[in-house]
Amino acid sequence: MTVSREIRLKSRPSGLPTADNFELARVDLPDPSPGQVQVKNTWMTVDPYMRGRMNDVRSYTPPFQLGQALQGGAVGEVTASNDPSLKTGDLVQSFFGWREAFNAPAAAVQKLDTHGLPPQAFLGFAGMPGLTAYVGLLRIAELKAGDVVFVSGAAGAVGSVACQIAKLKGHTVIGSAGGSQKAGFLREIGVDHAIDYKAERDLTAALMRAAPEGIDVYFENVGGAHMEAALAAAKTFGRFALCGMISEYNNTDLGQGVRGLVQVVGKSLTLRGFIVSNHTDMQDAFVKDLAGWVAAGKIQSRETVKEGIENAPAAFLGLFKGENLGKMLVRLN
Numbered sequence: 281m282t283v284s285r286e287i288r289l290k291s292r293p294s295g296l297p298t299a300d301n302f303e304l305a306r307v308d309l310p311d312p313s314p315g316q317v318q319v320k321n322t323w324m325t326v327d328p329y330m331r332g333r334m335n336d337v338r339s340y341t342p343p344f345q346l347g348q349a350l351q352g353g354a355v356g357e358v359t360a361s362n363d364p365s366l367k368t369g370d371l372v373q374s375f376f377g378w379r380e381a382f383n384a385p386a387a388a389v390q391k392l393d394t395h396g397l398p399p400q401a402f403l404g405f406a407g408m409p410g411l412t413a414y415v416g417l418l419r420i421a422e423l424k425a426g427d428v429v430f431v432s433g434a435a436g437a438v439g440s441v442a443c444q445i446a447k448l449k450g451h452t453v454i455g456s457a458g459g460s461q462k463a464g465f466l467r468e469i470g471v472d473h474a475i476d477y478k479a480e481r482d483l484t485a486a487l488m489r490a491a492p493e494g495i496d497v498y499f500e501n502v503g504g505a506h507m508e509a510a511l512a513a514a515k516t517f518g519r520f521a522l523c524g525m526i527s528e529y530n531n532t533d534l535g536q537g538v539r540g541l542v543q544v545v546g547k548s549l550t551l552r553g554f555i556v557s558n559h560t561d562m563q564d565a566f567v568k569d570l571a572g573w574v575a576a577g578k579i580q581s582r583e584t585v586k587e588g589i590e591n592a593p594a595a596f597l598g599l600f601k602g603e604n605l606g607k608m609l610v611r612l613n
């Protein structure tokens with residue numbers, strides 16, 4: 281028997297989740313059955329979309345079940361194999377995060393070839409968040425030469441990659457993030473105008489100063505005042521890639537609404553939401569472009585790391601308090 285620990289959803293949050301919504305449970309894992317592998321996770325990710333799965337509502341992913349381990353991306357090492365496709369020591373990626381170890385059919389995990397990158401990069405800039413930035417800019421916003429691009433949540437996992445891809449493609453980029461340290465990071469990654477939105481009394485005025493002639497593209501991660509500022513600053517025929525609206529995920533009602541939405545009509549704006557899992561056909565192009573950018577030393581990444589499965593809920597809660605610079609991760613020992 282192998283002893284593992286996992287985080288379960290104890291109760292459904294109303295509004296901002298708290299530590300009391302989670303429980304740490306101990307599990308005894310038998311040896312893997314035929315066709316199965318046993319994996320010890322080394323890294324797991326926490327992501328904002330997981331908040332939606334804590335509600336008992338139909339969405340693009342089913343809700344987490346009470347009393348059961350949460351799910352999410354993880355990388356780990358095969359510690360026992362009862363299937364010829366994988367052997368002890370293989371590095372694998374899976375959707376069995378939020379637990380230290382697990383047994384699963386070999387077909388439910390993917391062997392990971394890191395191409396020299398650290399394994400946890402595949403939970404961040406080289407994984408789902410990176411692909412999200414790529415899809416949002418290139419397919420959803422249909423980035424064109426000369427576009428002025430505004431990115432909110434710019435110092436986070438998705439936003440920091442979006443800023444860098446837009447810079448690599450030669451655009452003027454305005455990034456917004458909370459706090460002077462994050463604004464400093466945005467300048468380090470080449471953002472032309474870094475807005476510390478927490479230091480601005482009037483975000484719309486700050487965006488107008490950064491883009492006096494307006495923005496062509498808005499990569500939306502935050503919602504609320506950021507959306508209102510982007511609507512005000514948008515040029516005619518502006519394109520908005522609606523990736524996320526984290527400021528609304530803990531609302532218990534429909535919230536305040538967006539002021540100035542009427543500008544979508546007058547400015548002939550295109551607002552298009554997307555879910556990255558509907559665009560996996562772009563994965564190969566993303567991997568190829570990313571490999572070139574990484575080889576040329578043109579992509580920077582940051583991680584904020586919490587240690588141990590017992591701190592996974594705190595890592596998740598930290599996303600809603602802006603505690604992460606770059607990708608929020610949990611290292612499992």
Ligand code: NDP
Nearest residue numbers: 328436437438457458501523524525526527554555556602
């Ligand atoms: P981040 O790494 O950006 O972490 C979340 C950040 O959001 C925090 O660090 C904080 O940054 C900011 N934030 C939190 N609460 C608020 C608030 N109330 N108001 C303003 N900012 C807030 O997360 P990800 O990069 O993983 O995700 C970014 C966005 O992309 C999210 O909305 C997420 O849901 C979405 N997403 C969408 C996908 C899709 O398929 N459409 C796929 C992946 C992510 P700060 O300190 O700067 O405020």
